[in-house]
Amino acid sequence: MRDQKTKKQTKFPKATLWVAAVIFTAACVLTTIEVSTDGVEINKLTAQEQGLTDSQVSLNRELVEESSLGGIGEKATAMGFDKPAKTIYIGKATEFSASLQ
Amino acid sequence: MKIKFLTLGFLAIFLLVIARLFYWQIIKGKDLAKDALKQYEYNNTVSAPRGNILASDGSWLVSQTDAYLVYAELPKLTKTPREIANLMAPILNEDNGDRIAGLLSKKDVVWVAIKQKVTPEIKDSLTKLNIDGLGFQKVEDRFYTEASSSAQLLGFVGKDAQGEDTGYFGLEGYYDLTLSGKPGFSQSELDAQGNPLVIGDSREVSAIGGIDLLTHVDKSIQLMAEQKLQEGINKYEASGGSVIIMNPKSGAVMAMSSYPSYDPRTYYDFSTELFKNPAISFTFEPGSIFKIVVMASALDAGVVKPDTVCDVCAGPFKVDKYYIDTWNNKYNPNSTMEDVIVHSDNVGMAFVSQKMGADMLYDYLDKFGIGKLTGIDLQGEVTPKLRERGTWNVVDLATASFGQGIAVTPIQMTKAVSIIANGGFEVTPQVVASLKGDTWESDIKPKIGKRIVSDQAVKEITAMMVDAAKNGEAKWTYINGFNIAGKTGTAQIPIAGHYDATNTMASYIGFAPADDPKFVMLVILNEPKSSIWASETAAPLWYDIARQLFVFLGVQPEN
Numbered sequence: 001m002r003d004q005k006t007k008k009q010t011k012f013p014k015a016t017l018w019v020a021a022v023i024f025t026a027a028c029v030l031t032t033i034e035v036s037t038d039g040v041e042i043n044k045l046t047a048q049e050q051g052l053t054d055s056q057v058s059l060n061r062e063l064v065e066e067s068s069l070g071g072i073g074e075k076a077t078a079m080g081f082d083k084p085a086k087t088i089y090i091g092k093a094t095e096f097s098a099s100l101q
Numbered sequence: 102m103k104i105k106f107l108t109l110g111f112l113a114i115f116l117l118v119i120a121r122l123f124y125w126q127i128i129k130g131k132d133l134a135k136d137a138l139k140q141y142e143y144n145n146t147v148s149a150p151r152g153n154i155l156a157s158d159g160s161w162l163v164s165q166t167d168a169y170l171v172y173a174e175l176p177k178l179t180k181t182p183r184e185i186a187n188l189m190a191p192i193l194n195e196d197n198g199d200r201i202a203g204l205l206s207k208k209d210v211v212w213v214a215i216k217q218k219v220t221p222e223i224k225d226s227l228t229k230l231n232i233d234g235l236g237f238q239k240v241e242d243r244f245y246t247e248a249s250s251s252a253q254l255l256g257f258v259g260k261d262a263q264g265e266d267t268g269y270f271g272l273e274g275y276y277d278l279t280l281s282g283k284p285g286f287s288q289s290e291l292d293a294q295g296n297p298l299v300i301g302d303s304r305e306v307s308a309i310g311g312i313d314l315l316t317h318v319d320k321s322i323q324l325m326a327e328q329k330l331q332e333g334i335n336k337y338e339a340s341g342g343s344v345i346i347m348n349p350k351s352g353a354v355m356a357m358s359s360y361p362s363y364d365p366r367t368y369y370d371f372s373t374e375l376f377k378n379p380a381i382s383f384t385f386e387p388g389s390i391f392k393i394v395v396m397a398s399a400l401d402a403g404v405v406k407p408d409t410v411c412d413v414c415a416g417p418f419k420v421d422k423y424y425i426d427t428w429n430n431k432y433n434p435n436s437t438m439e440d441v442i443v444h445s446d447n448v449g450m451a452f453v454s455q456k457m458g459a460d461m462l463y464d465y466l467d468k469f470g471i472g473k474l475t476g477i478d479l480q481g482e483v484t485p486k487l488r489e490r491g492t493w494n495v496v497d498l499a500t501a502s503f504g505q506g507i508a509v510t511p512i513q514m515t516k517a518v519s520i521i522a523n524g525g526f527e528v529t530p531q532v533v534a535s536l537k538g539d540t541w542e543s544d545i546k547p548k549i550g551k552r553i554v555s556d557q558a559v560k561e562i563t564a565m566m567v568d569a570a571k572n573g574e575a576k577w578t579y580i581n582g583f584n585i586a587g588k589t590g591t592a593q594i595p596i597a598g599h600y601d602a603t604n605t606m607a608s609y610i611g612f613a614p615a616d617d618p619k620f621v622m623l624v625i626l627n628e629p630k631s632s633i634w635a636s637e638t639a640a641p642l643w644y645d646i647a648r649q650l651f652v653f654l655g656v657q658p659e660n
Binding site: 035036038039040042043046054057058060061064065067068069070073087089 | 160161164166167221244246247248250292294295296297298299300320321324582648651652657658
């Protein structure tokens with residue numbers, strides 16, 4: 001059995017070896033290209049993520065600025081809102097309706 | 102011979118190569134590996150955003166945001182310092198570019214920081230100038246939604262000795278560790294173009310963001326109180342003042358404001374004295390508002406009753422070699438204890454203190470938290486010490502009964518009166534309601550302590566305070582229809598062993614509705630000039646704020 005195996009190995013065709021070598025080389029080249037392409041892609045995605053984070057921070061800041069109660073008060077006053085100086089408390093409804101009778 | 106010579110030559114060259122390889126691989130190997138690593142390894146600290154501070158409705162009081170450090174690499178500048186300064190100065194709101202030109206003209210320096218923490222908008226404007234050698238580094242910044250409002254309550258973020266952001270004073274200081282978070286770290290290998298290598302080594306430790314603080318502070322009430330306080334200070338020509346508004350049943354601080362204050366965005370431009378929050382660190386002799394605490398103690402101890410008659414109130418009362426007189430030199434013979442509070446009678450209070458004795462009074466003051474920190478969650482609280490038990494003489498006892506010769510902080514006084522408003526149970530002032538993470542929230546429960554005074558004593562002192570508000574010297578400013586318990590306090594200011602002859606501390610403390618309090622409020626005005634009396638300064642300001650509080654808190658008039 002062992003002799004037969006050895007014989008088979010020695011008879012391995014040269015063409016197969018060449019094909020294997022070409023496939024191996026091509027795979028290496030392709031993998032290298034793929035890896036470097038992925039690197040570029042990751043870099044792009046990272047930059048995109050950073051851009052989105054910056055936008056989020058900017059929008060968040062805008063939202064926080066707009067939520068300022070002091071700022072809203074100033075705007076309201078500028079737009080003509082006049083805060084009631086005196087609070088009027090209305091009595092019971094029955095008394096009010098009774099006064100109409 | 103030639104072959105031997107060549108062999109030896111080759112051998113020598115071979116040995117030289119081996120020696121050189123040994124040098125590079127073994128001796129210098131580690132250093133070279135480090136240098137190589139620098140070229141392809143990328144290390145980055147992932148910053149942990151500091152937590153936000155939120156008002157009770159979840160809106161921002163302080164928010165974390167990004168800002169930029171503007172710097173210049175001097176060897177890379179292609180324009181003159183003056184040209185660059187003239188371009189940058191208008192964008193950085195500087196009158197002229199002298200400061201910038203000075204920085205850019207420095208000798209033997211390659212890198213200078215031009216401006217700290219500029220906004221993204223300013224950074225964009227500077228970028229558009231296309232100045233070679235100008236750079237920006239992202240840094241974290243605090244954004245104060247209501248500008249300089251609540252500065253002493255919030256505190257500020259500065260740098261520690263290591264140059265790291267650290268919170269100082271107020272909430273920023275007290276909760277610094279909670280707010281800070283933990284920075285992360287990322288490491289990856291880059292190719293010649295600076296792109297990450299997918300098959301290279303990479304490590305990442307995620308940053309843990311700071312935790313948000315949800316406070317009890319009601320933004321509407323806080324802003325209103327601040328505005329009213331400033332108006333009051335101007336109107337009564339005071340040098341400063343404080344307002345504390347608290348829920349006496351939970352200790353929740355709804356508003357806390359003092360003036361003068363500072364702007365936390367530019368804290369470095371202000372005196373460090375302004376960083377301290379007077380509401381928790383200012384010590385003063387409370388004057389007549391302290392009578393509430395002493396009378397509540399006496400009623401609880403059973404040494405007096407509301408109808409107990411003061412038999413020494415007909416004139417000045419001699420204690421040791423001193424005479425104690427009333428604030429207006431009017432005397433009320435046979436006053437009851439209720440009359441003593443309504444008339445704010447110093448002689449009547451001296452009578453009460455004699456009934457109690459020094460040790461009993463000391464024990465009650467200790468239980469009310471006088472001379473001890475209240476435990477409020479703000480950095481910078483101080484407490485004046487009570488005179489040692491057993492060392493009080495008769496004069497100390499008598500003067501302490503009407504709030505003289507004894508010192509408190511505004512928050513201590515607020516806590517003491519909150520005990521009465523809370524049915525006699527101890528309550529701890531608390532600013533933060535809960536801690537909020539990304540996916541969780543943890544409430545901070547109110548700290549209600551043991552009973553300090555009996556329910557009966559609470560009812561009696563509350564009735565006295567209601568009577569004092571309605572019929573005392575500040576009755577002119579009372580809001581009819583509402584059930585308010587209050588007391589004025591006009592205290593002299595001790596200066597170098599004697600009392601200031603002209604200036605006073607005017608204060609008013611009270612709660613409403615008296616039978617089911619929604620708030621307890623203390624108003625203090627320092628050295629008012631329009632009148633030295635609290636009934637004409639602090640009291641009207643208290644009622645002015647209370648009017649607004651009734652609306653905010655939905656308190657309806659009784660009739």
